[in-house]
Amino acid sequence: MDGATTVTADALGRLTALLERDLAATNQTIVARMDSPVALIPQLAAHLVASGGKRLRPLLTLASARLCGYAGERHVRLAACVEFIHTATLLHDDVVDESLLRRGAASANAVFGNKPSVLVGDFLFARAFQLMVEDGSLEVLRILCGASATIAEGEVLQLTTQNDLTTSEGRYFDVIRGKTAALFAAACEVGGVIAERGAAERAALAQFGMDLGMAFQLVDDALDYAAEQDELGKTVGDDFREGKLTYPVLLAIADATPEEHEFWTRTIELNEQTEPDLATALSLIRRHDTIARTIARADRFIDSALTALQTLPANDMRDTLAELARFTTARRF
Known part of the structure; x- marks a missing residue:
């Protein structure tokens, strides 16, 4: 593991340490x-x-609440709610994508089957909604329900772009804004809501989460073509095999020669892949330097996230969140 990745892990560790009791x-x-x-x-x-x-x-969620000076316990149940929403979407995604690995271990659908995974995902969504209702805030309910709907829209939008070489950069960003960044934004914003902060600070929290989520997904998409499988926790090249038009591939297609475009048409659009094709895709991605360009685009989102964070109270929690954001693009997992 390189030094930058160690710093990333340390930033996450410091955030976890600051929130040890809340996380427990x-x-x-x-x-x-x-x-x-x-x-x-x-x-x-x-x-x-x-x-x-x-x-x-x-x-x-925990960090945003504490950053804003919240001293109660509501953030704990809302953090659990956010995790249930996230886990439910993972269960459903692994079924849709036919994934066999999740976080380096066999996925739930690989162990238990597709039907139980879908139904337990539904159960977790229901638990999340119970926790929202128990919290009693219509504003919290609006934000988290809205995020849940947006996640579903993002996943459906991704299905419509799959195998479609005409997918634009804007449409790709719509996909990741929906399927990933919306929950990051909601997770942050509800911390400000229960801390009773003003509209400007709540908007800053939502913007920080949105930008962080966009960068996080861009890095995920880059890692699918650049990471070691034992570090990544899923099968490297899954996005390619599933015909997903992620940012590294979009950049490679935009710069492709006619011969390269024929390759992408056959492997992504027509889904006619052979054993050596992943190696060829990796070679083309290296040729056009699209991993570094994807990380550079993620860095621009992190710059925006850090700007939003400056609106919020200056304290150890803000500093740790800034550090976590700053090194998001250095992670390898």
């Missing part, structure tokens, strides 16, 4: 609310918990 309470809430008399639900849920995960989205 959130994890307890997650485990308690995953319980059910239907045995398969806690079994599948236990598999998800055992597979790990950075808990980044609930950490953003």
